[in-house]
Amino acid sequence: MKPNHGHLPYSLTIACSSTLLFLVQPIIAKAILPRFGGSAGVWVTCMLFFQVVLLIGYLYAYLITRHLSGKAQTAVHLVLLVASLGVLPLRPRSEWTAAASPLAAILFLLTTSVGLPYFVLATTSPLLQSWYAGSGARFPYRLFALSNAASLVALLSYPVAIEPVLRQQQQLLWWSGAYFVFVLLASFAAVGSRGHAERQSVETGGKTAGVTVALAACASTLWLATANHLSQEVAAIPFLWILPLSLYLLSFILCFESHGWYRRAIFRWLLPAAWIAVCFRIARQGLSGGLEWEIPVMSAALFVCCMFCHGELAASKPEPKQGLAYFYLMVALGGALGAVFVGVVAPNLFNTYLELPIGITASVLLALPLLYGFNSPARLIRVGVVAAVAFAVATRFSAAGQEVVRIRNFYGAIQVIDTGSGETAVRALYNGRTRHGAQFLSPARSRLATAYFGPESGAGRVFESFRASGRRVGIIGLGAGTLAAYGRPGDHFRFFEINPAVIEVASRYFRFLAESDAQTDVVAGDGRLTLQREPPRSFDVIVLDAFSDDSIPIHLLTVEAFQVYFDHLRPGGVLALHITNRYLDLYPVVAAAAEGLGKKVLPIHSEADPERQVSMADWAVLSDSGEVLQDLARFGQQAAPAKKVRLWTDDYSNLFGVLR
Incomplete structure (x- = not known):
């Protein structure tokens, strides 16, 4: 075994990059929020952007570790690090505001303001883990757990330790200064890796790339859909996004730390309970309990489902030198596909929030062969159709009465409901559970x-x-x-x-x-x-x-x-x-x-x-x-x-x- 060149530079750099990666998300999203009406759609679009750029960063790490020599990898990455300093300090361009396509405007604004630094940060974890594996290290996946732990700390620290203390411009300036420190750390790690960075093979481990992508996409869809559900049905306040994302990251940490905390024998029982809980909350929304029930039940169900998805991912991870960068690329691809589905496809395809039922259905279809050993395609299709229809029907009854119209767009989903008869007949406008207007249908009233x-x-x-x-x-x-x-x-x-x-x-x-x-x-x-x-x-x-x-x-x-x-x-x-x-x-x-x-x-x-x-x-x-x-x-x-x-x-x- 080759001597270990020391994990400290890798650990510091990965921890710094992950912290900055998840701090910049709420900082930049909050900075642009006023220009697009302050809607939950802004947060969904920002998450879409960050997931896609994360995928591009992982693709970069895969390509250079696959096709370039160790010295060439170092040289290319050093040039990229230096080039990314050119956009500092961060400052969103003020001329871009909500227009005919707020989604396109937000994506362009994010690309021009934070795109390059975020891309560089996204490359760090898979690239340095590949270099660390090349040094002869046995457990590079612990660095992946470290990366997610640093992300979780950054995410939780923002609303309690940063947002209440620093003004927006100060947040942007402090982040820019910290990014400069990161570039120094990453440059030191890159130079120190020249001697043992090497090309990697593309072996993916026990499961196919398709299953890896599906598991990652399912988890990504579930956390984004849960955040959307809490925003629309409980309270559309930005820090409610922190809870589901934190649980998503925590499941990564627990599953990829050493031998992991995921045990199939336990989750064979927990997973059905999570499915039933989500189905019950969706079907009974507004009728059983309130905030004190909605948040813990939905959060617990999300955590169980993410533990299943990420536990199965961890079980399929390859040996460190046998396709580590490719494995992370497939995980990132799944995450981006989930974000695209929730952020782009669903709002344009559905007139209500079906992402969560579809995400749960996907977890059912994945669990049947992976957790319960049901491999018959016909049985999987039947179960999937039944589950999808059951969840879809459950979402149709969000308010009592006769539905007149239901519309969904970037800004949310609204519906018009008629109730009563005669002089007491009323037409009401709903956004989520909240009634925003009502009019008597009788001309006299x-x-x-x-x-x-x-x-x-x-x-x-x-x-x-x-x-x-x-x-x-x-x-x-x-x-x-x-x-x-x-x-x-x-x-x-x-x-x-x-x-x-x-x-x-x-x-x-x-x-x-x-x-x-x-x-x-x-x-x-x-x-x-x-x-x-x-x-x-x-x-x-x-x-x-x-x-x-x-x-x-x-x-x-x-x-x-x-x-x-x-x-x-x-x-x-x-x-x-x-x-x-x-x-x-x-x-x-x-x-x-x-x-x-x-x-x-x-x-x-x-x-x-x-x-x-x-x-x-x-x-x-x-x-x-x-x-x-x-x-x-x-x-x-x-x-x-x-x-x-x-x-x-x-x-x-x-x-x-x-x-x-």
């Missing part, structure tokens, strides 16, 4: 304001108290168009809506816009960006209701955003913000912005009235006119905010600080 916008809500009180004729009202967020019910002859209500599907639904399936006494129009685009193009001092009232489900477009709640709103309000104008949220207490954020701008703020709470289809609502009303708020004071709550928070800016925000 169709112009009543409902949902979060009833007469006793903050919005209702504002329109009641602001009696001037010819009111100009700007509304960020269209929903069903309910607020148009407050329009009077001579008024002009202008809605700003980023989601084309919402515009279509409000215009075709609801009558609030058509029946309003005010002149109404809808401007397509991100509310903050499109409002900025309006003439200054052009609105008497601005209403902010742009939150889908419990998703928080942070860029609409920063002090710079509030300044935009007040720049477009006439003297004595009113800003009303809908801040109802099950998981986040947003009033301290609004109060901090009001204090920072020298404005007065009044919270208004209203109770639900099911007979009138009115929901419980929390609003915050801001104005620079004490006279306006004095008229509303009898409806408000004068108590001081329960807690103080640091002022949110375009460069700083902290969702953990406002958790309920």
Whole structure:
């Protein structure tokens, strides 16, 4: 056996690269999020980009270890390391915003801003493990476990230790400085490997490349689909993506560390329990338990399924010198295919979220031959069809009543449901579990304001108290168009809506816009960006209701955003913000912005009235006119905010600080 040249340079470099690899993902995603409406689709697209670039990095590592001599490998990689420094410091290009194709715009922006450094980081783990194996080391796969452990630490540290402390620009600068240190470490490791880097064979181990790709794709699909499910059905808040990704990485660590923790005898029992749990939660969504059940059940099921996929991958890994780079390439290919399916194929192919049922079905089909020994193709096909149909049917019943239409696009999935009959018949707009608007179908009641916008809500009180004729009202967020019910002859209500599907639904399936006494129009685009193009001092009232489900477009709640709103309000104008949220207490954020701008703020709470289809609502009303708020004071709550928070800016925000 060749002497071991020392694992420390490899370990340090791989740990550094993996840490930076998973830190840059939330940093850069959060930096570009405001330009694309703050939707969960931005996070899915970012994950798609990172998975694909990871695949390209692994392909590079495979090709140079397969076709180049040791000295040539070192020379090529040193040139690449130096070239990647040319894009530092990281700074997303500001001219790219949501357009006709937000997916294409995001991918281009990421490519031009972080593409090359991320590619270099992606090459590090497979390349250095190949070089380490060439030195005579027996356990290079421990470096793979180390890589995932460093990734997990980085991922968990961001929301608790980095995001609350450093502003966005500081995060980008610190990351750029750390990347420079990584280049030095990687260069040292490359130079030290010249003597024992060698070409590798393409043997893949016990299982075919196709099974390796399928296992990796299944795990990738499952974690992304679970993150999507939690975002759409529980709360679309960014840090909920950390939990499923952490479990995904943890399963890699446990399965590839030494002899691994995966035991087939145990998972033959755990895996069916996970399938049943996911099926039950999907079929009973919104009916059995809430957040306290949804997150642990779905997380446990995801972990079990990922342990199965990655445990089988670890069992099939080749000997270190017999195709290690090729093995990692197939794993990366599977990961990228899963990301492409969830990020590109599913949103364009399905009108609801079928990724999770399909991912579970795939794990069933893989487990039957690998875990249970069922190898009959006919039986596998029958079981697969039954499982797919069962899960697909389960997802169709997300709300009681008759479905009118269901639409899915980059910004999410919405559906329109009819319930009741006669004078109580109601048409409602849903995003996930949250009802965003409702209208009585009876002509006698169709112009009543409902949902979060009833007469006793903050919005209702504002329109009641602001009696001037010819009111100009700007509304960020269209929903069903309910607020148009407050329009009077001579008024002009202008809605700003980023989601084309919402515009279509409000215009075709609801009558609030058509029946309003005010002149109404809808401007397509991100509310903050499109409002900025309006003439200054052009609105008497601005209403902010742009939150889908419990998703928080942070860029609409920063002090710079509030300044935009007040720049477009006439003297004595009113800003009303809908801040109802099950998981986040947003009033301290609004109060901090009001204090920072020298404005007065009044919270208004209203109770639900099911007979009138009115929901419980929390609003915050801001104005620079004490006279306006004095008229509303009898409806408000004068108590001081329960807690103080640091002022949110375009460069700083902290969702953990406002958790309920």
